[in-house]
Amino acid sequence: MMTDDENACVRNIVKEIIRELAPRKIKVNKNFVTFLTKLLLINPNWGIGDDFFSQRQNVQRFVDFVIDDMLTQQNNPKIVTLKVQFYFSCNLEHMEYVIEYNKRELMRKLASLRDDILCKTSIAKSDDVELLFNKIVYYITLASGLGNPTQSKVYEEALIALKSILSEEELIEFSSMSKREKFNQLTQFVNVAAGIRLFNKDCGKGGKGIVDLPDLLGKAIEVIRDTTERTLLLIMEKVNLLTTVVDKNYVIRQTFNGYQMECVTSEDLLVKLDIQIEYVKDLLIFFRQYELLIRKILDELDDIRERGAKILIEMEKLLKIIHETVYMKIAIPVGVIFPLFEQLWAIWENFQNQGVLLSRLSMIMSNLETYSQNTYYDQTTIEALIGSNPSLTDAERLSQTADLKLISNNKNVKVVSCDAIKNYQNVKFEFLGFCCWKLIQTDGALIPGNPTMGIAIFKMKYYVFSCVEGFEEFNKDPQVYVNCVLDLMRRKPQLINFFQMRQELESVYNVEKLVESKVEIRVCEDKSMQTVVHVVDSYIEPEYKWNLWELKREALTNAKLLSSVTRSTQTDKTTCNNSVRIQTYGTRSVETQTRKDGSSNVPRPNVFLYGLRGRKDDRQFKIDLTLPLEERRNVI
Helix, strand or coil, X not given: CCCHHHHHHHHHHHHHHHHHHHHHCCCCCHHHHHHHXXXXXXXXXXXXXXXXXXXXXXXXXXXXXXXXXXXXXXXXXXXXXXXXXXXXXXXXXXXXXXXHHHHHHHHHHCHHHHHHHHCCCCCCCHHHHHHHHHHHHHHHHHHHCCCCCCCHHHHHHHHHHHHCXXXXXXXXXXXXXXXXXXXXXXXXXHHHHHHHHHHHHHHCCCCCCCCCHXXXXXXXXXXXXXXXXXXXXXHHHHHHHHHHHHHHCEEEEEECCEEEEEECCCHHHHHHHCCCHXXXXXXXXXXXXXXXXXXXXXXXXXXXXXXXXXXXXXXXXXXXXXXXXXXXXXXXXXXXXXXXXXXXXXXHHHHHHHXXXXXXXXXXXXXXXXXXXXXXXXXXXXXXXXXXXXXXXXXXXXXXXXXXXXXXXXXXXXXXXXXXXXXXXXXXXXXXXXXXXXXXXXXXXXXXXXXXXXXXXXXXXXXXXXXXXXXXXXXXXXXXXXXXXXXXXHHCCHHHHHHCCHHHHHHCCCCCCCCCCCCCCCCCCCCCCCCCCCCCCCCCCCCCCCCHHHHHHHHHHHHHHCCCCCCCCCCCCCCCCCCCCXXXXXXXXXXXXXXXXXXXXXXXXXXXXXXXXXXXXXXXXXXXXXXXXXXXHHHC
């Protein structure tokens, strides 16, 4: 967790980011920038500790990363995923505050009317009594949400209910109370009068303007649920296609260091389709996050339906008690009946609260749909990456490995079957049940694990895998792979809230390197090979020269011989004369042509300057008297 000083520095960084974005005309939510900044600073490699905020260079590096790699790409799946997570954390995770906020807004809108009622200190005339009754009727009708007081029938019912609990003498006494007492009395008037109107509606003697909230709530839940389920089906189609693309484009290779995954997607195909495999993985993370939120909305709808059913049963029981209390009685003590009416109103108000929650869920659904439309998703391009292979659902993908079983040879890792775990449906798998080995090897691809192969238990946590090879690698050193996932989340911040592992990352904040890089060990071997029969017979050149300088020396000697002369001599020991043959060449005539000097005679320039003498102005001019070449030839 950050200290107060660090939070102050985060605010300064957020201000600088927003200031840098202003010239680029990029509008962002300040709270979202704060959310993103704190999320990124969970990574200690940014240096938030000792000297981060005192060194301008580090601050600028962080700001440039946030702007250039994140905020300038508003439609990139990774930034849209972070926006969805921020929106979810501000809305769906704090649904209990929605009811309180709605009440505060209602009280704020009724504040002027309430102040008029509370500030009335004395009543002198009957007109003032009727006016105050009128204001109180309007207030309790609007505060309870039971109809429109401007409608005559609604106003009459509310006025009758109010006068049944407040006479004119009591109203005059009410006006003389202190503001605190009048506020408490006014709140009680709202509760009791609303309860009376609800009871009259149940008796069939009133209820104008009061909607059948239980029935309306049930129908609204069904409509929103149908819309949500259709949205979930569309999301799952995209999730299945993207998962198939990622799974088909990564294959398992066996190396000296064990099993590894390698991307086999052709670069030419990616260039042709104008898409990157990294974009596909980020898109898969977004739709998985979208799927997770939609499922939570469905759970919230189920909770609202269950609460609505319980509230309806509770209201029916209370109405039965009220009917039994007032049956065949002319007068009933206030201390007996008023609390029952107040309870009835409290139950109805709870119904209204469920309607407020339902309205907020509908708004969240609409906004999530807007976020999904901001991401670029071309189904034709995605399908081209898998060719003729069909898109597999999660169930079909898991059925392909259902017959495989995991076997552990590590005493710290225990493999159990699904049947061996009590309350298996409530078991929380690490990384939401995705294969952590493929998540690391593919640098962020979400491939579901298969629990039927076996569930690995390490340090009281449950892990599932999509292949046996992945478990074998995990089984060698489980903690290393857990740290690898944490390190991956530091580089991909959208995975932090997706896996709900912010606390785990904060607990290892002081560890800069979660994974030590391993030096690849190369294994060398000496090998020899003997053929059965030599294809070419062996031959050794007797005059073969291997020395390069020997060849150069021979070349120089041969070149020198070209300029040498052969001579013969007669010695004293010669007993006979040797004939000497001389070859001569006959004379032949040779002609040569030397160069001739050429010249040309051109006209000599002849110019006359007119006006050099006898003129006082500056209008001298030049006359060219040179004869043209043709005229000169004629003269000559």
